Amino acid sequence: MRAGTATTTDLLQLSPDFVRDPHPVYAALRAKGPVHRVRTPQGPEVYLVLGLQACRAAYTDARLSRDWRGQGRLEQIISVAPDDPSLAHMSMADPPDHTRLRRLVSREFTPRRIQALAPRVQQITDTLLEEMTANGARSADFVAAFAFPLAITVICELLGVPELDRAAFRRWSNEILAPTSPGAQSAAYAEQAAYLPRLVQDKRAEPGEDWLSALIHTFDEDGDRLAPDELTGMCSLLLIAGHETVVNQISNGLRALFAHPGQLDLLRADLSLVEGAVEEMLRYEGPVESAPERLALTDIELGGVLIPAGSTVRIVLSDASRDETHFPAPDRFDIRRDTRGHIAFGHGLHYCLGAPLARLEGRIALRSLLTRCPGIAADTDPDGLHWLPGMLIRGVRELPVRW
Ligand code: HEM
Structure with missing residues (x-):
């Protein structure tokens, strides 16, 4: 059977509510097939890959590239000069470059190395909860008071970033991942390009016990090391990927509990359910709605649809996690369900x-929060929340809570 040429579906026309609640739109499209050409709310046309099986297949198809710079097609997806050093990182590379860049840092990320960080993450969490509840405070914006400072403090300490202007960083990170306009995105890249090389330079002059110092001085067995641009790129990737996702993981998870009071009661009564709850939060409403864009290097047939060479392809992780052929009653939030197989952290070479x-x-965040503030509840109507634009990061700008 020959692959068919897709017609374009306008996501906003399909549902004006798409940004707030994209899941039914993805499910309706998936019922017709796993691959669709759509116009996104931002305007460009992209091919969406839906459903767990097709998403996994796309993730392992070497004809779908992440090396937009190498292909000279960067302007198709972001507003930044192709030689911006903050792009010289593994997430925008294919093998063999990807293999090399990932190998140089992966020793810092083994489960054992990460587990050793637990006491410090717990300390940061406790301090933030103490500050949030100080002086008899009974309400806060959960994102500003807890989720953002937790995520940014952890990643900055690990990397050894000293006095980052956090408000500025948050603004530029938001604009890079969820741009409000192409101009705002390129301005954010410019701010970052002014900051990061200086940081690397300072660290080279005065190394510490942190990851960035280690990366600067690391040679692998073959004597390879990161070049200056690659250090800037790695820093940008770890700072941004390492905080924006965690902020929305925690706040999306809390929103899911608010929307399902029975599950909140269950968890509060038995905190040993926390591990399963975190996995279910990742499946039900993970912070990465769809993977960063892939470029079709050749004509590709996927799910009976022809994706022409040069097309932009988005693998929709949040739909893969709601695929009823793998997760029964996928729209039910159930912290005791079997969540194995979700791909909230991606799949294949670029797995998180x-x-x-x-x-x-x-x-740690969830357990500590429910211990310190067992009565935590939403302090606003969910319809009044402001959603991050774009299809990469799923989350809200603020989450008012009370306890
Ligand atoms: C709940 C939180 C997180 C989620 C859901 C998440 C999700 C993802 C996903 C889906 C990818 C694959 C992107 C692709 O398809 O190309 C990815 C890649 C990556 N993530 Fe995460 N992430 C999270 C937290 C973090 C943290 C805390 C860090 C760093 C400290 C991090 C560092 C990275 C890096 C370096 C990559 C690139 C890997 C590569 O290209 O080989 N992420 N993440």
Whole structure:
């Protein structure tokens, strides 16, 4: 059977509510087939891959590239100069470059190395909860008071980033991953490009016990090391990928509990369910809605659809995790379900390097929060929340809570 040419579906026309609740839109498309050409709310046309099986197949198809710079097609997906050093990282590389860049840092991310960080993550969490509840406070914006400072403090301490202007960093990180406009995105890249090489330089002059110092001085067995641009790129990737995801992992998870009071009661009554709850939060409403864009290097037939060479392809992780052929009653949030097989951390070569750290932060955050503030509840109507734009990161800008 020959692959068919897809017609374009406008996501916003399909549902004006798409940004707030994309799951039914993805499910309706998936019922017709796993691959669709769509116009996104931001305007460009992309091919969406839906359902667990097709998403896994796309992830392991070497004809779908992450090396946009090498292909000279960067402007198709982001507003930044192709020689911006913050792009010289593993997430925008294919093998063999990807293999080399990932090998040079992966020794820092073994589950054992990460587990050793638990006491410090616990300390940071406790301090933040103490500050959030100080002076009899009974309400806060959970993102600003807890999720963001936890995620950013952990990754900054690990990397050895000293006095980052956190408000500025949060703004530029948001604009890089969930841009409000192409101009705002390129301005954010420019701010970052002014900051990161200086940071690497300072660290080279005064090394410490942190990851960045280790990366600067690491040689692998073959005598290979990261070049200056690659250090800047690695820093950018770890700082941004290492915090933006965790912020939304924690706040999306809490929103899911608020929307399912029975599950919140269950967890509060038995905190040994925390590990399963974190996995279910990742499956039900993970922070990465769809993987960063892939470029079709040749014409590719996937799910009976022809994806022409040069097309942008998005693997929709949040739909793979709601595929009823793998997860029965997928729209039910159930912290005791079997979540094995979810791909909230991706799949294949680019599988999240930070997954053990993210899980550690998620579990400590949730357990400590429910111990310190057992009566925590939403302090706003969910319809009034402001969603991050774009299809990469799923989450809200603020989450008012009371306890
Ligand atoms: C719940 C939190 C997190 C989620 C859901 C998540 C999800 C993901 C996903 C889906 C990918 C694959 C992207 C692709 O398809 O190309 C990825 C890659 C990556 N993540 Fe995470 N991430 C999380 C936290 C973290 C943390 C805490 C760090 C760092 C400390 C981190 C570092 C990375 C890196 C370096 C990559 C690139 C791997 C590669 O290209 O080989 N992530 N993450």
